[in-house]
Amino acid sequence: MLSQQHIATMLSLQDKMNAKVNPQWLHAGYGYLRAAMVESVEAIEHHGWKWWKAQAKDLPQLQMELVDIWHFALSDCLIRFDGNSDQAAAQLATELQDTPVSLDFDGQTYAFAQQNLLDNLELMAGLCAAKRFSVPLFMKIVEQCEMPAAELYRQYVGKNILNFFRQDNGYKEGHYLKVWHGREDNEHLVEVLADLDIDAASYSDLVYAGLRARYPQ
Secondary structure, three states, rough: OOOHHHHHHHOOOOOOHHHHHEEEEHHHHOHHHHHHHHHHHHHHHHHHHOOOOOOOOOOOHHHHHHHHHHHHHHHHHHHHOOOHHHHHHHHHHHHHHHOOOOEEEEEEEEOOOOOOOHHHHHHHHHHHHHHOOOOHHHHHHHHHOOOOOOHHHHHHHHHHHHHHHHOOOOOOOOOOOOEEEEEHHHHHHHHHOOOOOOOOOOOHHHHHHHHHHHOOO
């Protein structure tokens, strides 16, 4: 289960990242749930659904898609509360504590707790297309993708901070070094994350500091 500290950290990071793209992002009218819908469809592709050919489920890619979807879901939640992160955090905490096993959509009840992963991904895509997002459904999908809540948090913070770090070191201008000491920055990130306590209040700052310590000066 994601803690209150985890939720607060992620909402803060999401707000900062969105503001880096556009300081007026809250009122820009961006389609965050449309983006979540597209990522949900991409997750379906990584799962495999074509009955006329052999396909293998790509679990790491599925997990990466879920991290991206969570970015957009957090953005949508912040918009619903006009940027009030405390209210957004309280709402998310409530939804995470709820344990429904079904939801109503388009006049039909879906028992998502009993559905397989592919059907749940399709349901999530449909909800997002209708400008809705179900946190309990999403967390069920996270579970079905063999991704503990702590791992969702770890990967979310890691990707967010790496994006910040890239921007702060010339990514947009074209002089950021993606390969350090013979390895890509993603590989360094994995090692930095492995050495840190995800429950630390300053977790995101520690991730950034770990990357900075490794980056060529």
